[in-house]
Amino acid sequence: MPRQRFSGRTLARSQALQLMFQAEACGRDVAAVLGDDYLLSDGPLDEHARTLALGAGAMRDRLDAVIAASSRNWSVSRMPAADRCLLRIAVYEMLAVDSVPVRVTIDEAVELAKSYGTDDSPAFVNGVLGDVAARLGRGEDLLAEAARATRERDEARGDGEDEEDGTDG
Numbered sequence: 001m002p003r004q005r006f007s008g009r010t011l012a013r014s015q016a017l018q019l020m021f022q023a024e025a026c027g028r029d030v031a032a033v034l035g036d037d038y039l040l041s042d043g044p045l046d047e048h049a050r051t052l053a054l055g056a057g058a059m060r061d062r063l064d065a066v067i068a069a070s071s072r073n074w075s076v077s078r079m080p081a082a083d084r085c086l087l088r089i090a091v092y093e094m095l096a097v098d099s100v101p102v103r104v105t106i107d108e109a110v111e112l113a114k115s116y117g118t119d120d121s122p123a124f125v126n127g128v129l130g131d132v133a134a135r136l137g138r139g140e141d142l143l144a145e146a147a148r149a150t151r152e153r154d155e156a157r158g159d160g161e162d163e164e165d166g167t168d169g
Contacts, residue, residue, distance in 0.1 A: 006042065012047075012048035012049040013048075014041070015045060015049035015053075016049040016052035016053040017089060018038075018041065019033055019038060019040075019049065019050075020053055020085035021081060022039065023053075023057060025081070030058075031054060034050065034053075052097075053089070056091075060088060061150050062150060063087075063088045063146070064076045065149040065150050065153075066132060067087050067088070067132075068149070069142075070129075070131035070135065071128050080117060082113075083118075086112055086116065086121075087125060087128055090105050090109035090125070091129070094106075094129070094132060094133065102133050102136065103133075106133060110122045110125055110126050110129075
C-alpha cells in the first residue's frame with residue numbers, strides 16, 4: 001500500500017504499478033489481470049494507468065533489456081519487485097509517451113519509489129532512469145539495442161534451435 005494518496009497522473013502511475021505488480025506476482029499478463037478482479041488502493045482505474053500498464057506489459061522483455069543495460073551490479077530478476085515494475089513503467093513512458101517530458105517521468109518514478117519501495121529504492125530508481133535518459137540524450141536507439149540483446153539471450157538459451165539446426169523445418 002502506498003504511504004500517501006496520489007492524484008492525477010501520479011495516481012495513474014501508481015495504479016499502473018499496482019497492476020504490473022499483480023500481473024507479475026500471479027504469473028499473468030496485464031490484460032489477463034485487467035480481465036479479472038484486480039485490486040487498486042485508490043479509486044476507479046484511470047485510463048492513463050491502463051495505457052501504461054498494458055504498454056509496459058506488452059514490451060516487458062525489451063524494457064527489461066533496457067533496464068539491465070542501465071543497471072549497475074543488479075540483474076533485473078534480482079531487483080525488488082516494486083522497483084522492477086516501476087522501472088518498466090517509467091522506461092515505457094520515457095520511450096513511448098511523447099507527451100510527458102523525461103525529467104517528469106523520472107521525478108514521478110522517484111516519488112513512487114519512496115512510497116512503494118525500500119529506503120534504497122528512490123536513489124536506485126533515479127540512477128537507472130538517469131542512465132536511460134542520458135542514453136536517450138545521446139541518441140541511442142534503446143529499443144533496437146534491447147531487441148538485439150533479447151535475441152542474443154534467446155539464442156544463448158537455445159530458443160532459436162529450429163533455425164540453427166540445419167533442418168528445413
